[in-house]
Amino acid sequence: MTTHVINHRRRESVSPVVTPRRLRVHGLSAAALHRRALVVRAVLTVGLCVVLFMWWTNASPNFAATPANLTTTIGELSGMIGGYLVCAQVLLIARIPWFETSVGMDKLVLWHRTLGTAVLLLIATHVGFMILGGMLLDNSTPWAEVVTILTNYPDMLTALIGTIAFFAVGLSSARLLRNRLSYEAWYWLHLTTYVAIYLTFLHQISAGVHFVGNPLNRAVWILLYLGTAAAILTWRVVLPAVAAWRQRLRVDRVVIENSGTTSVWFSGKRVDELGIRAGNFMLFRFLSWGHLLTAHPYSISRIPQAGVLRITVGALGDHSRRIRELRPGTLVFAEGPFGHFTADRASRTKILLIAGGAGIGPICALAEELTARGHAVIVVYRAHSVEHLALLPELALMPGLRVVPVLGRRSQLGYDPLSAPALAALVPDMREREVFICGPAGLAMQMESVLRTLKVPRRFIHREELSLS
Known part of the structure; x- marks a missing residue:
């Protein structure tokens, strides 16, 4: 099995993650x-x-x-x-x-x-x-x-x-x-x-x-x-x-994370007042050619801090592929936040976060909030190769977080690296953890099935479909 366990507590080449002073933790039960x-x-x-x-x-x-x-x-x-x-x-x-x-x-x-x-x-x-x-x-x-x-x-x-x-x-x-x-x-x-x-x-x-x-x-x-x-x-x-008029949200910068993943940072007035929680998503309409006519849902990968927020997008269609062409200063029409895929749902001390593809965006935000709240968090990160691992340096700087990249295509490996036995070997205390899943629909459904096979109660499994169509 091609896996690498990362439990970094020191990486001076990357700016540290700043934990928000006031985290919104009083959601509905x-x-x-x-x-x-x-x-x-x-x-x-x-x-x-x-x-x-x-x-x-x-x-x-x-x-x-x-x-x-x-x-x-x-x-x-x-x-x-x-x-x-x-x-x-x-x-x-x-x-x-x-x-x-x-x-x-x-x-x-x-x-x-x-x-x-x-x-x-x-x-x-x-x-x-x-x-x-x-x-x-x-x-x-x-x-x-x-x-x-x-x-x-x-x-x-x-x-x-x-x-x-x-x-x-x-x-x-x-x-x-x-x-x-x-x-x-x-x-x-x-x-x-x-x-x-x-x-x-x-x-x-x-x-x-x-x-x-x-x-x-x-x-x-x-x-x-x-x-x-x-x-x-x-x-x-x-x-x-x-x-939108009150916030005056604009593209601050565009960061190419890897060949298929792009992060967009936004700045604007009253961004910190949007009430965004880790795991939320918003509808974004960019006032730019090729983006103006439609609004697309994208998850928040860094909740607002110091007047900026971030989304991390996978290149899954024409709109998401053109994201990296956005120019700083582009006006943005954002609706939301939406969604219940938040840390408020966590009722156990031990948490397992499973990410695949662009699902690492909301998982990264959740990891930041959950570790700040004192949860024992493991992130299982499914990707085709090392080059497809986005936001890994940021995850590595979160104190106490254990990251387990699971690499390789099943066709190349000859087996499923996230089968029930394989996942149980990666996370031996699985039944003691609450699980959040974010990634492609196929991966999410597969992981739900695997978790049920491992006898994880349904009430401790959380995922949310990010689609309006």
Whole structure:
């Protein structure tokens, strides 16, 4: 096994790591986070119950009297539920602070994806059953019924355009197509969701039988959509713009760590007031050619100290590869911080941090904070070669930290250097440690499986997916 154990306490060629005087260690406990996540689920469920009540109080007594009536009713109900879930789906990623601190951005994104699938199924059900119900009622062909609906109901053409946009966005998020699209293409296609919501909303208000004849339902529905729009404008546009103006964040310098990893240092006004903790990530939009049109999530590799902070980025795509082309002085629009992958989650004295690739960035920040808090920390650092080890001199200067680089490709080594027996040999007291994992998705899932094999309780294993797509 190609490993090197580093436990340096002296390296005078590198500037020492300065431990912050005041570390934020009073985050929410795991139990508190669980309770708040339940509250979020309860709020969404109550909203769904309100929608069902709105439908029930305005439903015809004969809604299931004939096949045509029942089919039409299913179409109407699926449309109402789909319309509600669209708002819920958007609110989950509206950057509402209470939602994010309660659930975590990674879980909110997961819920958003799950609801997206449900919304597409409900829209397909709504369209299909409304056409089928009309066919049964009018004794017509599918095409004739489509023409009848488009010509006899208000705002149907805009609803058709919006529906097509919904399916285009949904298909672009499917794994097969998503892997073939660049993040930038996916991002801009995803923004058409807001246009689709507006176009289909007009149809709901002007043609929905549960709204046209019921002023109360109509008012509640309008308030739901206006509230959703207000949340998006407030937490994704206005407040981030105000924060960016107050911070005046700029690129201070760009440091090439190795062939595939780059660190970017930022400076700005009130950087120390951002409330960033080790393990957090932020959304960065650089006001520079090739970066302006999209915002990307990057983890913090050095929390703010003396007015500067740092991210460490792996060259995984066009945007991250162009990071090293940034010039000092470039303005930066930063949103956040986000995430629950923080030292506050640690409940044991002994900690194991597992890093791979650019995951060394947040792991480095966590190591700094955890060692400063007195934890016994080991960092297992997976890399292809010595040349791929970034931030190693900085880790080496942290007092009491043990770093274990695990080098080599499995295809070259002929075995897995992080199999359960291998990891147990590297860290004999594994079952006494709490584990934080950060790296490529494949490595993270593999390590979770290995840790479960080694009987590490699930509650002591922490990882967070850094993806908004």
